[in-house]
Amino acid sequence: MNTKFDAIVVGTGVSGGWAAKELCEKGLKTLVLERGRMVKHIEDYPTMHNDPWDYPAGDLITKETRERQGKQSRTGYTTTESNKHFFVDDIDHPYNEDQPFDWMRGYHVGGRSLMWGRQSYRLSDYDFEANLKDGIAVDWPIRYKDIAPWYDYVEDYIGVSGENLGLPQLPDGKFLKPMEMNCLEEQVKESLANNYNDRVMTIGRTAHITEGTKPGSGRSSCQYRNRCMRGCPFGAYFSSVTSTLPAAEATGNMTLRPNSIVHEVIYDDSSQRATGVRVIDTETKETIEFKAKVIFLCASAVASASILMQSTSSRFPNGLGNDSGELGHNIMDHHLGVGAYGTFEGLEDKYYTGRRPNGIYIPRFRNLGGVTDRKDFIRGYGYQGGASRSSTGVQSAEMAFGASFKEEILKPGQWTMSLGGFGEILPYHENKMYLDYDKKDQWGLPTVTFEATIKENELNMRKDMMEQAVEMLDKAGLKNVGSYDRGYSIGLGIHEMGTARMGRDPKTSVLGAYNQIHAVPNVYVTDGAAMTSAGNQNPSLTYMALTARAARHAVEQLKNNNL
C-alpha cells in the first residue's frame, strides 16, 4: 500500500470534492480519505425511482427510523423511507448536547453534497465587512473581490440556474436559465414590486443544470422529478459524486479511500509542518499513517475542528493550530423555522408542470444602510418559500366523506403560499463544541459535545422575520394568513460553520486569508469551519469557491517550495 502522496484531502463532500479536483488537475498525487462507505453514481441510489406506493405506509418516517435516526429525523423531511439511506445512524454515530444541537450528517463518498438543498448564493462585501463595521468577533481577511473570480469559476463548472438582479447584497453570477415561478408566485412578486422599494422576489438560485450539460459522469438537464436527495440518475444537480470526484479520477492522480476515519493530523516539531494524517480503517480496524506535503481538511465544520482538537502535541497542547483558543468556538448556522403562510382565492383554472426542486427567494433587505437599518438587530435575513396547490381543497373538507368527496380529492386544492426566513447568526465565542473523552465512539475516539444557542440579536430578528412575512402575504392578497415560529436549535439549518475561523491575526483566528492554519501553513481547512461570519446566504457555494482558491494557492506554494 502506498502511504506517501503529494496531497491528502480529508472528506469528499462539496469542499473535499473541489480540493480533490483542483489538486489532481494540477498534477498532485492526491489521497482522498472518506470515513464512510463508497457511493457510486446511479448504482448506489436505491430509491431513485420509487413512488409512494412502493412503501406499505407511504414515503414517510417510520417508528424504526425514529429509533435509529432520531436526531437525523428532527428536520422532519430527511429520513423518509426514500431519503434515509444517506443519513447516519445516530446510535452508531453519537454526539452530545449540553444545549440542543441538530447535527445532520451523511457518512459516505459524496458526503452531504448528495443530500444538500442546492441553493447557491454569493456572499457580498456587506458580509465580508460586517464584523469590522459592527466591531464584533474578527474581520474577514478577504473581501468580495478576492473570491469573486472563484465564484465565477465554480458556478460555471457545476451549473447554477437563476436570475441576475444587480443587487449589491447578493452579487450576480454566471447562471443557467432560471426555473419558472408559478402563477401565484408571479402575483406575489408583482405585489412586492408595487408595495415596497426595498425588496424583490426572484426564483431560487440552485445548483441544477437547466440547459445543456456539465462535465462529470454524464451530467444532464434537470427532469423536474424533485427526488434529488435520494441521488439523481440524471446527475442534474451538483454533487461531488457526479462532478468533481470524476474530474479528479480522470487525471489518474487520485487515490480515493473510503472507510477511513481521519482522527489526527501528525505534526513535526522540527519542520513546524504537518507530515500526514492518522487513519482508522473501519473495515480492518487498523490504524494507518499517510504522509503528504500538504493536507486539506474538508471533513465539514464540526468534523474538521474535531480532527484538529484531537491533534495534540507539545507545541499544540490544545489542538493543532489552536494558538488563539478559538478552535471549536464561534459555531454558527442559519436560524430558520419562522415565517408565514396563507391561502389564495382565485387562479382555480391554473396549474403547473414538473416538480420544481426549488423555491422563490427574497434577498436580504435589512441593515443595508439608510432607512433599511434597524435598531433592534444587526445583519439580516432572506426568505425562501413558494406557492403550490394543496392536494385537497376546502370543499372536500366540508363534504367530509362520500361519493362527491371522493371526486373532489382527485382535483387540485386551493393555492397556498409560504415564506420562511433564513437569518444570520452572529459568531459568539461562547457558542462552541468540545470533545468528550469519557464518551467514546465505537472506534475509541472522543465524541463531540455542543454548547450553543441563539441570543437576543437572533430572537429580535425572528420577530421581524415573522412580521414581514405576514405583511407581505397580506399585501399580496392572500387570505387566512398565519404566522409560525417552530422554534430553533443551532444546526437545524444544516449550515454549521465557524469552528476554525479565518482572520488576520493568529492571536484571534485559526486560519489565514488562504485558509491555511496560521502556524502550520501546509494544513488548509476549507469547509464551513473557515467562516468568519455567516451571512444569511446558503453557504455551500462559498465553501466551493474558498476551496478552489485555496487549492490553487497550495499548488503555487508547493511549486515555490513555500510549504
Place this chain on the structure above:
Amino acid sequence: MNRRQVLKNLGYTFGATAMTPTVLSILQSCTNTEGWSPKIIPASKTADLEAVLDIILPKTDTPSASELNLIRFVDAYMDIVVSEKDQNLFLQGWDAFLAITQSENSSTDAAALEGQLVKYLRAERPKQGKWRQDLYSYLEEIEKNGTADAPQEALAYNSISRLRDLAVTGFRGSEYIGEQVLAYAPIPGQQQGCVDLIETTGGKSWSL
C-alpha cells in the same frame, strides 16, 4: 401474480379507464390468495372498519376503499408509523364509535354507520373543536393521574377523523389511483410555472 404486477399490466391494457368488474375480480383474487392478516387492527374488527372505509370512499367510476385494499394501508400505517400509545388510542376510539353506533341505532349496519359519519365528520366546527378539546383534557389527565373518565364521543371522533384522513392519504397514494386516475408524471422532463389546469391534466391533481 402480485397485485403490483397486475396493476402494472393493467396500465398497458386499459390506460386511464375506470376499473371494470373483470379488473376488480383479478385484484380481489390476488387479495384472497395473498392471505393478508392485520398486524394492529384486531381481525374481528376489520369487517366493520372496511365497511366504514367504503362509506368514506364508496365505489364510483373509481374503485372503492375496499377494492383498493385501503385497510391494509391503514393497518400498515398503524403498525409502522404510529406509536403504541397512539395505536391504542385509535382502537379505543374505534370501539367507542361502534358502541355508540350500536346504542343509538340498535345496529351497526351501513345506514347506522353512515348516520354516525354524518354526525362526526359533518358536525359544525365548534362541535368538532369541543371533541378535540375533550380528548386533549382526557389525555392530559391521564398523563397526570394515570386515570380519567374516557369521553366516548371525543374518542370516537378522533378515531373516525383519523381514519378518514388515512383513507384519503391511502387512496391518493395507492398505485392504481396514483398511476391511472390522477395525473402521473414520474419523469416530467420540463417545468412550466403557469399553465391551464384543464388542458394540462384534465382538471385532475398531479399524483406526485
